[in-house]
Amino acid sequence: MTLQEAYNFFERLKTKTTNKAERKVYEKFAHVLSKLKSREFSKDEIQSIETELDRLNLDSTSGNSKKYLQKALRKFEKYLKDTFSLISKGYYTNLGIGLGSSFGILLGIVFLSDFERSLGIAYGVSFGMLIGLIIGRSMDAKATAEDNVL
Known part of the structure; x- marks a missing residue:
């Protein structure tokens, strides 16, 4: 899954939900992806990020999508911190x-x-x-x- 595809995926989810807690998770994931899109990465680094997004299986959410995507967001942020030393604000x-x-x-x-x-x-x-x-x-x-x- 490319960065743009993942960003579009979370934007679609954000418009479909009425639950505030779910919306916050989608917004946080979309924010991280938009910040990644605006940064300069080499092709290998972009490939690595996209491989990690594929590994998270964002498309195949289970019954409790909020819980699954929160866990996926934590894993993705940990990956970004460990691999690229990128952290969230605060x-x-x-x-x-x-x-x-x-x-x-x-x-x-x-x-x-x-x-x-x-x-x-x-x-x-x-x-x-x-x-x-x-x-x-x-x-x-x-x-x-x-x-x-x-």
Whole structure:
């Protein structure tokens, strides 16, 4: 399946559905494909992307097309990240906030236990999320400067 065929496929699906959740998945996939179409790739790289689209079997959706296409979108984004170092907007920020809050809980339990336990955990999560946000934003800015953001 070529990039244009896949883009047209998701545009058709987007017009047919009335479900908001399905529409969001279709729009996200169409957005990624439109950004890929506007980038400069070699013939081999385009062939590789189209092979990956064929491997996802987008045409043969099962009974729950939303769930299947969400999974296919995650696989496709992982492929783009691993192969071409292309990430979605806010990727590192979301990752930083998640990891920061996880480590913040640990920080709150271990080091801030002098406060009431729930207060220590709350402070730890807050500090962890703040640190993760700062690191994630800086990494997103770096990726944007290197033109690796879809």
